[in-house]
Amino acid sequence: MNKLKDKVAIVTGASKGIGAGIARQLAADGAKVIVNYISSKSSADDVVADIEAAGGMAVAVRADVRVKTDVDALIDVAIQRFGHLDIVVNNAGIYQFAKIEETTEALYRQQFDINVLGTLLVAGAAAPHLGRGSCIINISSFVTRVLPAESAIYSGTKGAVDAITGVLSRELGPRGIRVNAVNPGMIETEGTHAAGAMDSDFQTWNEGLTPLGRIGQVRDIAPIVSFLASDDAGWVTGEVILGSGGMR
Ligand code: NAP
Numbered sequence: 001m002n003k004l005k006d007k008v009a010i011v012t013g014a015s016k017g018i019g020a021g022i023a024r025q026l027a028a029d030g031a032k033v034i035v036n037y038i039s040s041k042s043s044a045d046d047v048v049a050d051i052e053a054a055g056g057m058a059v060a061v062r063a064d065v066r067v068k069t070d071v072d073a074l075i076d077v078a079i080q081r082f083g084h085l086d087i088v089v090n091n092a093g094i095y096q097f098a099k100i101e102e103t104t105e106a107l108y109r110q111q112f113d114i115n116v117l118g119t120l121l122v123a124g125a126a127a128p129h130l131g132r133g134s135c136i137i138n139i140s141s142f143v144t145r146v147l148p149a150e151s152a153i154y155s156g157t158k159g160a161v162d163a164i165t166g167v168l169s170r171e172l173g174p175r176g177i178r179v180n181a182v183n184p185g186m187i188e189t190e191g192t193h194a195a196g197a198m199d200s201d202f203q204t205w206n207e208g209l210t211p212l213g214r215i216g217q218v219r220d221i222a223p224i225v226s227f228l229a230s231d232d233a234g235w236v237t238g239e240v241i242l243g244s245g246g247m248r
Contacts, residue, residue, distance in 0.1 A: 003230040005030035008082040010074065012036045012065050012122060013092030015044040017189030018139060021218030022089055023047050025226045027056035032082045035060045036074060036092065057082075065092045065118030068125070075125045087229045088126045090119040091139040093157075095195065097150045108153055115157035119164060123179075132176030135237075137228050138165050139221075140181040142244040146209070158183070162240050169238030178237035180228050185244030187216040211246030220245075 004026055014023040015037035024047065027033045033051060035058050037044035044060035051058040059081055063074035078085045093115045098107055123136055130136075141158040143151050165181040172179055186206040192198055206215050224243045227233055242248060 002030040003232065004087070004226065007031045007086040007229070008034075008078055008084055009087035009089065009229065010034040010036060010078055010085065010122075010126070011089040011091055012063075012074075012118065013038075014047060015040040015060075017191050018184065018187055018218055018221055019089070019091040020047045021222040022091060022139075022225045023058065024050060024054075025222035026087065026089075026229060027051040027058055028054060029226050029230070030056075031087060031229070032057040034058070034074065034078050034081075036063055036065075038062065038064050038092070065090075065122055066113045068121055071118075071121045071125045074122075075129060079129060084131070085126060085129045086131075086134040088122060088130070088134075088136045089139065089225060089229075090122050090136065090161075092118055093139065095141075095154045095191070097148070097154060098152075099150050100152055103153065111153050111157050112160075115154075116160045116164070119161055123164070123168060127172060127177075130172070130175070130177050133231065133234070134176075135178040135180070135229055135233075136168060136172070137225055138179070138181040139225075140165070140183040140240065142183050142185040142242060142247055144183060144240070145242065145244075145248045165240060166238050173237055178228075178233070180233075180237060181240045182221060182224050182228065183240055183242050183244065184221050185210060185216050185242070185247045187218060187221060189218065206247065209247050210244065214245065216243065216245060
């Protein structure tokens with residue numbers, strides 16, 4: 001319950017889906033949480049209200065992870081509001097599958113800018129504030145292991161996230177900062193509903209390849225992130241951890 005007591009966390013893209021679940025879980029485990037969003041202020045406010053109703057502390061902050069000035073301001077809020085920063089969860093991300101013939105500059109830039117540039121900007125802005133015992137957790141994806149057809153751009157972004165995770169674990173490890181990735185399988189979220197993935201052939205394909213025989217829920221991922229954020233994972237860094245019901 002209090003394994004993250006006195007820790008301060010930023011969760012990007014925490015107004016919905018996996019990020020909202022992670023924010024709620026980290027707060028339930030004792031962290032003070034910055035709930036980042038880009039457009040869904042009322043959803044972010046709802047996450048904050050839920051956390052406060054449960055006795056936790058949180059604040060919603062708008063920032064576009066693609067924009068360095070926004071990201072710098074996001075980190076500043078954490079420091080000014082709570083005094084320090086211990087846990088950074090790079091969750092904000094988008095996914096759009098497309099056949100290779102349908103590749104466009106726009107599809108590439110949309111996904112790489114949020115999933116990769118956003119991860120780099122947030123990690124870079126946070127790093128000077130992170131001390132011994134702190135951590136960065138990147139939300140990657142099972143696609144980097146499964147490599148589904150028609151996911152070249154999205155899988156490319158998450159392959160980059162896996163690589164960045166390993167690089168930063170080496171770069172920041174000497175300062176006592178751990179860096180890990182959590183790679184969810186298909187999870188029911190606002191995003192997967194909006195993408196038309198729910199109740200689709202893609203869901204059936206996922207279920208068929210998943211030893212546990214179902215797709216995931218946000219509650220399947222959030223506790224993994226909380227464990228990695230805690231001192232219980234103090235000897236774990238540079239790992240890419242599948243949370244996918246065994247799909248690989
Ligand atoms: P989601 O339900 O679509 O939520 C996306 C979140 O990201 C929202 O809070 C959104 O904010 C935020 N966001 C989007 N662009 C942003 C930006 N430029 N700056 C800041 N925040 C931004 O997504 P999800 O399904 O939970 O996925 C979350 C993460 O898990 C992504 O990195 C995704 O690649 C990864 N993942 C998902 C699945 C899955 O099956 N769901 C599987 C593997 C990995 P607003 O609400 O304000 O727009």
